[in-house]
Amino acid sequence: MQINFTSLLNKKSINFLILLIGLQCFSQNKPNVIIIYTDDQGAVDLGSYGASDIYSPNIDKLAKEGTRFTQAYVAAPVCAPSRAALLTGKYPQNAGVNSNTSHVPDSHGMPNDQYTLAELFKDNGYKTGHIGKWHLGMSQETSPNAQGFDYSFGHLRGCIDNYSHYFFWAGPNIHDLYENGKEVFYDGQYFPDLASDRALKYVEDNKDDSFFMYYAINMPHYPYQPTDKWREFYKDVEKPRGDYAAFISTIDERIGFLIDKLEALGIRDNTIIVYQSDNGYSTETRAFNGGGNSGPYRGAKSSLFEGGIRLPTIISWKNSLPENIVNNKFLVNIDWLPTIASLCGINSPKNIDGLDMSKMIKDPNTSSPRTSAYWKYGNQWVVRKDNWKLIGYPKDTSHKGELDLENDALFLSNLDEDISEMKNLASKYPKIVEELKAEFLLWEHGHEADIPKKMVTINHLGKHKMIKSTKKLNNRYKNIEILTDGKRGYVDYSSGQWIGQEGKDLEFVIDLNSNKSISEINLGYLHNPSNWVFCPKLFEASFSTDGLSYSQPISSKASTRVNDKNNFIDTINLQTKQKAQFIKINIKGIKKIPEGHPGVGNPGWIFIDEIIIN
Incomplete structure (x- = not known):
């Protein structure tokens, strides 16, 4: 008699096993995603972006193995709102983070009800990790682990000393290094190496699963503390440029470690890597008033001129996306959430401001779905439509030119004709100004009170006394x-x-x-x-x-x-x-x-x- 062994098993059990095997195969086939977000990096500060005095072979190779964007923006010119926009796919105002979040213990940051990239991937079977800087909340409910990350290692405030891991920039001085919400101490150990080691371990631990890693590198943000190796390499470059450039090469070397690890694990071809800076280079006192370079662009960190928001941006997915592409299409970091979700076969949430750029990335000859965008930071605001850009209350932190307090309160540029934004075209094209003002007021965060009014002279007894x-x-x-x-x-x-x-x-x-x-x-x-x-x-x-x-x-x-x-x-x-x-x-x-x-x-x-x- 022939025995039918299948009949000895519960058919439901067999079906369940087949389903589990299928899900496991699907999980393994879904691409991994790594977003590398640097901190206060200038608009042209990579070899692949034209910097002849910066050595960045690993990032430059990443650009050759993918697409390098020349017209990619972030939604804010400072750290926290830029990061909130990236992680939510929303303008900072809609993400609940208009400006940098507080360093005060237990203070809230990005509201917990915001749906993040980490939560999106987690809900779709991914492992999720955060390595590096957070700067989106000091309270437990606004911490990385409460915002969708299974694993988190790094600092919560805007910057730390890389050896003591203390936040020194507002008293009292506070130690700031955490792993999964627990304070950890590695006195004297170099934070970029601690973060790099955690990133390498994270991809190795999750090589058999699909994972999303947000690698928020805290460089080249001050304090300028590159490794001795790279400080020696740039010893003949005048400071602060030399220390800043050494910090970029310190970043590049650690990104090289990560890519080598992906190659060694055999998962490089199944990993989407996005590289971007959070805002332009800093001209703050603690950054020795500079070090970075915005190239042909005006502005730096805290400015809505191009140098504060138009930044190095790369996407690479070997053998799945075009390689060695220079793409000049318009995109903003709020577009990464729907774009990456689409590339991974995931449905993105509906109530976001970002647009899916995946078709344009797959076919560089395709036009960008984005033709306009808005910015608002402090008193500054911008509306961009096609090639026209109107700034309200412009601020030039790069100090490339003088701004007249009254006559330049509305500043118009045509980016197709002049990316330097050194000449205000508002008086030449008043109709364009009015059209863009009207466009700004149609935006949910554009208000009449934001529009500059003509400065009225007040006559009184003390005038000019x-x-x-x-x-x-x-x-x-x-x-x-x-x-x-x-x-x-x-x-x-x-x-x-x-x-x-x-x-x-x-x-x-x-x-x-x-x-x-x-x-x-x-x-x-x-x-x-x-x-x-x-x-x-x-x-x-x-x-x-x-x-x-x-x-x-x-x-x-x-x-x-x-x-x-x-x-x-x-x-x-x-x-x-x-x-x-x-x-x-x-x-x-x-x-x-x-x-x-x-x-x-x-x-x-x-x-x-x-x-x-x-």
Whole structure:
């Protein structure tokens, strides 16, 4: 008798086993995804992007094995909102991260209800890992492990010292190194090597599964701490360029380690690699005012000129996507979520701002589905449509040219004709300006209050009169003549129209040249809590006819809008009846940021512009 062994097994069990085997095969066939996100890297700072003084063979090889984009953008010119946009496929405003998140322990960052790339891949059977910088929240509910990552190793704040792993840039100094939410200590060990080792181990541990790894390299962000090997290589290059370039080569070497590991494991051909910088190079004091290069572009980190947002971007998937391609099509980092999802055969969520670029990447002759985009950071905003780009309240952190506070408040460029953005075309093409303004106002985050208004000159008794400070001023804000120039400032403390002080009071004496009858004084101020700027608690005025003896000070009432979370400019009013030549003005600032603000306990800023005397 012939025995039918199949009949001895439960057919449902057989079907289940077949299903499991099928799912395992499918899981193994799904491509792995690695997003390498560097930190504060200049627009042309790779050999493949034209830098003749930077050695980056591994990244350059990655470009040859894939597509190098020349018109790829990020959605914000600073770290946290750029990262939020990448991970959610949304404009930063829709991702809930308008500016850099707080370093204060347990402070919230990107809202937990945001659906991230990690959650998308995890929901589709992938292993998910985060290595490196986070900068999207200090609380448990906004940590990497709460945002879809099975594994996380790195620092939560914007930057750390690479050897002590301390965050030194706002007191108190805090150790900042975590693995899966637990603080870990590797005193004296070089963080880029710790991160590189974790990245290599992660791909090896998950070589038999499909995985998504977000490798957020914390370089070349300050502090400039390249390895001795690369510092020696660039010893003849003037600093800070030499140290910055050595940091790029330090990055490149570790990316080489990763690619070699993928090759050794036999999974390079089944791994999609995306490389991009989060924003332009830094010109901050801690970066020695530079080191990076934006090439033909104007702007750097914190600027919405091209140099702050148009950055090195590469995608490579060997034997599956075209190789050695230079693509000049328009895309933004919010497009990576739907694009990568499509390449992996995954449906992306519907409520995002990103567009699927996979067809354009597969066929470089295909036009980009993106023809327009919006940016908004602080007081700056941009609407781009086709080749036209309009900036509101532009800021040039690369210092390549002067900007007129009033005439350049709306700055128009034609990027097809002039990528340098050195000439404002607004007066030449007023109809284009109006069209783009209207386009901006159609965007859900574009508001009439964002549109620059013509600066009105205010005539008052103190206009162009002599003013001097009786207290030490902040080194960055000493042009006190703007307090009596008859002009109010824009809603941007860095516009050059403000005097700022951190954690201290301001005091000035104004000489009216002769005794004048005075009925009121108005103090113009800025309230910008997202940048730790708060309206004055109050201001006082005392009066003198000889400049020696002053009357008892008269105090204003504090602003009733102090707790308003929105940015605005306003005035505090002081009524009086005096006859005097000299007026002593004392402005009392907020000493410590109050509870309920991410910067609680730190010194707060006050910014004032015009002291209007009637």
